[in-house]
Amino acid sequence: MRVEVDRDLCQGHGMCEMEAPDVFEAxxxxxxxxxxxxxxxxxxxxxxxxxxxxxxxLKIVED
Structure with a gap:
């Protein structure tokens, strides 16, 4: 799996970092x-x- 972020949509709320701090940094x-x-x-x-x-x-892309 690959994780991608749409920077036009992201506002840095940090929910992703709370869920997976080793994968995301807000x-x-x-x-x-x-x-x-x-x-x-x-x-x-x-x-x-x-x-x-x-x-x-955020989205997950399956490789």
């Missing part, structure tokens, strides 16, 4: 993806981060 206005290809052991956390993003700026 900045002032946008998020940085620390690990764009997390392993399967992180799937539940990453899916929660995508689900709870208030602006729906």
């Amino acid at each position: 900045g002032r206005d946008t998020v940085t993806i620390l690990n764009p290809t997390p392993d399967e052991s992180r799937r539940a956390q990453v899916e929660a981060a995508v689900r709870y993003c208030p602006t729906q700026a």
Whole structure:
């Protein structure tokens, strides 16, 4: 899996970082993806981060 962020939608709320702090780091206005290809052991956390993003700026792309 690969995680992507739409920087036009992201507002840096930080919900993703709360769900998966080893994958996302919220900045002032946008998020940085620390690990764009997390392993399967992180799937539940990453899916929660995508689900709870208030602006729906995150998505998982299956490779």
